[in-house]
Amino acid sequence: MADKNGFFDLSKTTLSRRTALKGIAAGAGLALAPGFVRYSQAQSSAPIRIGFQSHRTGIGAAYGRWYEKTSAAAVKAINDAGGIGGRKVELVIEDDGTDPARGAEVVNKFAKQHKTDIVFGTLFSHVVIGSAPAAGENKIPYFVVSEGHHVASTKLNRYVFQPGITDVKSQIQSMAPWIAANAGKKVTQIFPDFAFGYDHRDYLPPALKAQGADVIAQIAIPPTESSFTKYFPQIPAETDVIYHVMVGPAVLTFVKELGEFYGSQRPQLFGFMDSLEAVDINSPGLEFLDGSHFWEGSPRYAQPDDSAAQKAYRAAVGIDDNGAAVGDPKDISTASHMFGCWETLYVVKKAMEDAGYKGPEDRAKLVEATEALKEFAEGPEHPQGPKTFNGKIHQCFGIQNISKVEGGKLKVVHKTKIEDGLYEPEGDYTKQAL
């Protein structure tokens, strides 16, 4: 739980920078002395404290709740196995309200008040981008589970990492060969007219082109739209595949109206599970999706060939074979993304142990140790699958799943290779000063 340090908890101050008022500093210093003694002992035995920037409220709340559950399960597993470097791990949680301004304050709070070792867990791109400057200024490693391309774009700073989930550019690139080979060569994209949609707008056409397929129309839906039928006549008649990435509460209306527009004669449909995370695939109105395909980061439904690690991960997090909370079939998980929390915490463990991490004074060493990581083998620590890590762009690359909606469930029909999602680095964080 969150640290409840009081406003005037002077044991948390760093008075050395207050050279201008040395009198005050000296007086407070007397009160501080026991605190310093306690701190020096803490480095060897006290828990490693991980600041978890959670979307408990705001538009990311459904994700935030499952990110917390997954992270708590991972911390328990790590602690049960001896912790990190023999020290227990403790999550300190603060709600960022899925708001970038509050997100930056939360990062400051972790760094300066809670004095956590790292910050972790953010999903929504605008919160990551809004919080990244605070992480850089505080020189506190910031491990996000966002899937946005912003980390890999090298536009943030050296303290921001995304080692547990692939970025959207890589995901889109990985989908292209399967779409071109199995769904069709003429693709129409329907996407929300904001940044999430733009990633798909910009990265899919070149990826399909390389596979001998084409995007023949791109239909951007304004974010304020609540009815979609008027956009459907813009879909060219020769379309083989509709590639849709609508998100938010309007997605049910979108699917329902698309179904009414096409009836039983429709092109192939290919979507991203971001549209339906935490939403029951059997919700009324989604029948039209039967037989369509989706990208999934990690499968929502248990698969016949699930590895022992995948089964153990699902049991630890508490999701049943349908991807819902054990004991509450209506509480659908965000399975495609939340595995990233589990895997990121194991990357943190590995990097901290490699760095011989003792405390905040070793944060720079932790950054370098993380950058030195190359690959993560599939197993209990990485149940979604094997990954490679590019230390220059602070981004991992992994396999993706393509699932078909069959009988009200999602069945994995194809797994991509890591190589499918690799691209040329756009910069190099390691050239930035620590």
Add this chain to the structure above:
Amino acid sequence: MRDASPAKTYALHIGVIALLFALNFVLPDYHQGLFARIMALAVFAMGYNLLFGYVGLLSLGHAMFFSAGLYGAGLTVHHLGWGVPQAFVAGVVCGALLALVIGLLALRTSGVAFMIVTMMFAQVFYLLILYFAAWTGGDQGLVIQQASRVISIGGISLDLTDPTVRYMSALALFAVVLLIALALVRSRFGRVLVAIRENEERTKMLGYDTVANKLIAVVASGAICAASGAAYALLFGYVGSNFASIQYSILPLLWVLLGGAATTLGPLIGTLFMYYVTDITSGFTSAYLLIVGVALILLVLFAPKGIMGSIRERWLGWLP
């Protein structure tokens, strides 16, 4: 309002500025950073208060003026490589020009219509930010890199990412705007604004050009809010469309209502109060907005004129 000697009034305000200066040296690190943010946003509230508190015009679109400053400063740094002072001026000019145009159009209305018109213009501004995502970063926003947030004057470098420099920069802006606001509301112009609020028809009959005075107030309010936005971009390094959303039009209204409309220090007190209620209660419950809401209701019930407004009404009638 009972009149007070200027010395007493200015002493109080300079005392507040001195207190904030001293706090830099004693506040714990986290609270030092939070106070810098609060002071920058209190400037936003002061700009809003000028129009709402003194002229009586309730706008639901002030997020566009804050964002005009935010983007005016942020985009010139990000795309044109401008220095911090030039970018700050660009932000303020953007806000003032936008306020001039919006004022010319929106002041044809009053009351509820003014609220709706300003809200609509703000929504247009918000959607324009999303539409021109190639330049603005859309809903994800842009980061102003640390290296771009350094002021170099005559061989001296001031790094705005340094906590003390940031705090002092926010304080400098806050102090300047507070003293300008104080001088403004004590001036003849300020008294005309209050007269417009109390009875616009009578003010017209007395020979004042109320439309021109209101337009000047809109431009001054927009420019102050833009100064806050520009400072926010440069001090905290992030420019995002959420700052142009309706939420950021309602927040300054809440800060001003809480602190006390038509009081010079109310915007600071309201912003401070809201920030700390949110910050402290969010550590205990995810329903912290409910607690904020209850606090607001209690305030409306027991101190409808806000914190400083109630203090003025009950004890210190000379407070400006």
